[in-house]
Amino acid sequence: MSLAIVNICIDCADPHALGTFWGEVLGIPLASDDAPGDDEVGLDLPSGQALLFLRVPEGKVVKNRLHLCLAPPEVDPTRVGASRDAEVERVLALGATVVDDLRQPDGKGWVVLADPAGNEFCVIRPAEEQAG
Known part of the structure; x- marks a missing residue:
């Protein structure tokens, strides 16, 4: 048995703003029910996984361990x-x-x-x- 990647999550202060940026980069719109102020927004990738943006209180302080x-x-x-x-x-x-x-x-x-x-x-x- 093995596992499959379902979501790739990115922590951020403003999920909607960052999701909008990445939607433009990848040419994938945010879901119609994603709105400013949401704690989580996502982009459905063509491969079947999702790129999720999650609100966290702390800012990024060191280099990514995954990119x-x-x-x-x-x-x-x-x-x-x-x-x-x-x-x-x-x-x-x-x-x-x-x-x-x-x-x-x-x-x-x-x-x-x-x-x-x-x-x-x-x-x-x-x-x-x-x-x-």
Whole structure:
């Protein structure tokens, strides 16, 4: 017997605001019954799991022990790393900040970002680029 991941939970001060940010990042709307002030809001992921945002009283004070790595779904055939870079710019415009930029001149590497609550995540190259 084995276990299956049902939810990935992110603690935060404002679940609705952070859920809205991540909904924009992932292109997934919050549930219609999620509202500002809720103690828990969620995004239903296409894989069947949910990304849940839970209100907690304390702020984030140290580096995450777990983080998400996100990749664009498609490759820009004109330039290695272009789709990753475009997604980094899009997510920065939504309110993320750069924690560490590990992109290399040859297009390899990734960018470590933080969401508005300070939770780190990475934007990496699409799988097709990594395999090539």
